[in-house]
Amino acid sequence: MLTDIGEYIVGAYLQLKLDCDVVDYNVRPPGGGLQGLEELDVIGLNLKTRTAYLCEVTTHIRGLQYGDHSTTIARIRKKFQRQQQYGAKYLSDFSCQHMLWSPVVPTGFLTQAFSEIDGLQCVINGDYKRRIGELQALAAETTHDARNPVFRLLQILEHLRD
Numbered sequence: 001m002l003t004d005i006g007e008y009i010v011g012a013y014l015q016l017k018l019d020c021d022v023v024d025y026n027v028r029p030p031g032g033g034l035q036g037l038e039e040l041d042v043i044g045l046n047l048k049t050r051t052a053y054l055c056e057v058t059t060h061i062r063g064l065q066y067g068d069h070s071t072t073i074a075r076i077r078k079k080f081q082r083q084q085q086y087g088a089k090y091l092s093d094f095s096c097q098h099m100l101w102s103p104v105v106p107t108g109f110l111t112q113a114f115s116e117i118d119g120l121q122c123v124i125n126g127d128y129k130r131r132i133g134e135l136q137a138l139a140a141e142t143t144h145d146a147r148n149p150v151f152r153l154l155q156i157l158e159h160l161r162d
Contacts, residue, residue: 006059007042008150010101013131014044014053016138016146021047029086038082042101045094052094054083058102064110064124073113076100080120097121103128 003025014020022045029038044053056079058064066072080098087096098120105111105124114122123131139154146152 004041004057004059005150006057006101006103008148009059009132009135010042010055010057010099011044012135012146012148012151012154014042014055015148016151017131017134018044018051018053019046019048020044020053027086029090040083040086045091050094052087052091052096053099054087054091054096055099055101056080056083058100060102061104064102064105069109069113072110076114076120077117080117084119099123101128 007025011023011025015023024043025041027040027043040054041057042053042055044055045051046053056076064072066075080100083098084096087094087098099122100114100120101123103125105114105122107125111122111124114120114124135151136154136158139151140158142155143159
């Protein structure tokens with residue numbers, strides 16, 4: 001499966017701001033079968049702190065929505081449970097952080113429901129925008145190739161001259 005641009009944004013943040021030594025995209029549980037079809041969008045591992053970041057990334061710029069509100073909440077809960085299962089099975093030596101990244105989530109019912117999912121860190125709306133800003137500031141200060149296409153684009157944009 002192709003890596004979505006939003007996944008590269010999250011990967012850049014995990015690598016450059018959360019100090020992850022390893023970032024992987026579209027991770028499928030080993031063994032195949034039906035379980036192997038349910039991928040995790042982005043996983044980052046900080047080997048120094050033994051922290052694993054398991055991230056669901058939904059880059060719906062017109063607003064996160066899968067049908068109606070209840071379907072959307074159920075789907076996010078299912079993805080969160082899948083993150084928890086993967087972490088327990090494959091990353092038991094790590095402290096697992098479960099995250100939902102989405103740039104546009106309708107404020108109100110959905111944001112309230114997501115905030116009530118215990119253990120799920122929501123990087124949405126303004127928080128998402130602030131983290132992009134952190135990457136932009138870092139891009140303005142650096143020139144090395146971090147091997148992430150989104151971050152490289154930010155560096156190019158920050159270093160343009162007339």
